[in-house]
Amino acid sequence: MEAYRRDRANDPNAGMPLAVVRARSTEDVQVVVRIAASRGVPIVPRGAGSGLSGGSSAVDGAIIVSLDRMRSIDIDPSTRVATVQPGAFNAEVKAAAATHGLWYPPDPSSFEFCSIGGNVATNAGGLCCVKYGVTTDYVLGLTVVLADGRAVRLGGPRLKDVAGLSLTKLFVGSEGTLGIITEVILRLIPAQLPPTTLVAFFPTLGGATAAVLAISSRMRPSMLEFMDRTSINAVEDETRMGLDRDAAAVLIVQTDEPGAHAAEQIAKVEEICNQNGASECYSTDDPEEGEAFIHARRVAIPSVEKKGSLLLEDVGVPLPRLGDLVMGIERISQARQVPIAVIAHAGDGNTHPLLVFDPRDEEQKARAEIAYGEVMNLATSLGGTITGEHGVGRLKRPWLPGYLGEDVLELNMRIKAALDPQNILNPGAVLAEQPAVVREVDLATACH
Ligand SMILES: Cc1cc2nc3c(=O)[nH]c(=O)nc-3n(C[C@H](O)[C@H](O)[C@H](O)COP(=O)(O)OP(=O)(O)OC[C@H]3O[C@@H](n4cnc5c(N)ncnc54)[C@H](O)[C@@H]3O)c2cc1C
Structure with missing residues (x-):
């Protein structure tokens, strides 16, 4: 059962399940749920366990219902x-x-x-x-x-x-x-048309985020990704593909427009990047070469994972506030002395700050935990969200009440109670029975 206790967030508080059921059909799942409901036993549904917010962390005495055998x-x-x-x-x-x-x-x-x-x-x-x-x-x-x-x-x-x-x-x-x-x-x-890819390096974070806003307001690329210096260096350590280690940030932009429109769009993207101070732009219409850059972005989380233990965020803001968010995170990193690598689905305003700490250093771990809350509070103060795509799971639950507000939180609770009155389905994920106490954080450090 050990293998089914945690997702990729490695929640240290994961419990020990009573059993793991690997269902083969809807009927199998129904049987398990009926047994669990009749005895008030909690159930944690589980897919592939790649989640980053502790959503499928085991609960003590629960049945893990794994769907990994239902694959047609x-x-x-x-x-x-x-x-x-x-x-x-x-x-x-x-x-x-x-x-x-x-x-x-x-x-x-x-x-x-x-x-x-x-x-x-x-x-x-x-x-x-x-x-x-x-x-x-x-x-x-x-x-x-x-x-x-x-x-x-x-x-x-x-x-x-x-x-x-x-x-x-x-x-x-x-x-x-x-x-x-x-x-x-x-x-x-x-099927998507073969994409054309542009990679642009920037000497400043502000230049890169200003370019994201300018690109998004003028066209619809099929990809607009961001990595900061810490992420670039972590990826370069793993891949040795020749990324510019001194750049403050890199943007990876793709277009899948047909024919000559692709070249036109990429030329416009390059012009915008140069207007915002890019130090180097490189474009290719060879899908395989483009894929190498996308690969660099995809391996960013595993590459940063090699540097220490991670607290992984998923905060998102309206695009005009992306620069404030990314630069605010840099200030939090400096103030708390915790390295934070930032990667982002930049065109969506959705960032993944990865806080890196040495698990043996209790003092740094405590500072990382404070910074984790400060990043979420910063995003919320900029009109953003505490999670854009990974979910609240168990790790972001303390910040949900503050983000939703009393009335919307109560509406969430009522829907949960109506559909799961015994609270047997993934208890402790997303919603707490009692709103958790929000940790005190230093907003002043985060915002200035
Ligand atoms: C390197 C890396 C990169 C990632 N990049 C992205 C990214 O770009 N975008 C993104 O959105 N996410 C990303 N993730 C996070 C993760 O892969 C996603 O959240 C994914 O959707 C989780 O799927 P899973 O099958 O692994 O679900 P799990 O981790 O097993 O579960 C996730 C949640 O879904 C619930 N659940 C799972 N299956 C069911 C079901 N059948 N019925 C009801 N509830 C269910 C679980 O209880 C849990 O709450 C990344 C993760 C890693 C490790």
Whole structure:
């Protein structure tokens, strides 16, 4: 059971489950839920365990319901719909769609090792979401096992359906707290055209974030990613691909416009980057060469993970505040003496500050924990969110009440109580029975 206790957030408070059930069908899941409901035993639904917020951390005495054996994928090219069991990996759905000339766009960096069920339960984002939207934009229908063991079908293979309340959307992003997803009906689109890629290095953070805003206000690239100096160096340590270690930041921009439009768009992006002080721009229409840069971005989290223990954030702000966020994080890093690597789905205003600390250094660990809260408070003060795509899970739960406010928190609690009155589904994730005490943080340090 040890292997099923934690996700990639490595929650030190993960409990010890009573049992792990590897379901093979909706009926299997129903049987487990009925047994658990009759005895008030908690259940933690689990996909591939790649989550970064402790959403599938085990609870003492719980049954882990793992969906990793439910992996069938059925593509209907005539309606461009995929019917997928939750344990199938995102990459497997993409590959199955591609055999019919179709594409499932949402592409978390973890796409090769995360499940569709986990993607739906967290409403996962990714790199191409800046143009193509996030998971919920592709979910047409769900089969969900409710807390009393009934299985319901929501939505279906229809592009339009407004009958009843929008319950399909309610379950997307519910992080295993409202029901267990056992089948997903996904919308597919025609395959993406080969992309053209531009990489631009900047001597200042402000130049890079100003370029992001200028690009986003003038065009719709299919990718607009950011890495700061600490991330660039961590990736360069691992890949030795020749990234500029002295740059304050790098932007990786892609366009998938057809024919000459791609070259036109990339030329405009280059012009904007140069106007904002880029020290070097490089572009390529060779998809493989472009993929090497995307690979650099995808391996950023594992590369920074090699530097120490991580506290991983997912804060997002409205695009005009991106510069304030990134520079505020740099100030927090300096004030707390904790290295913070920042990578971002910059076009979405969604950043992943990675706080690095030595787990043997209790004093630095304590400072990292304070900085973790300061980053979330900074984002909130800039009109942003505490999580853009990873979910609240268990690690960000103390900050949820402050972010939502009393009335919206109570609405969340009422919905949870209506669907799971015994609180057996993923208890302790997202919502606390009693709002947790928000740690005191020094906002003045964060904002100045
Ligand atoms: C290197 C790296 C890069 C990443 N990049 C991204 C990124 O770009 N974008 C992004 O959004 N995320 C990213 N992630 C985070 C993670 O991969 C996503 O959150 C993913 O959606 C989790 O899927 P999973 O199958 O691993 O779910 P798990 O981690 O197993 O579970 C996640 C949550 O979903 C619930 N859950 C899982 N399956 C079900 C189900 N069938 N029914 C009900 N609830 C369920 C769990 O209880 C838990 O709350 C990254 C992670 C890593 C390690």
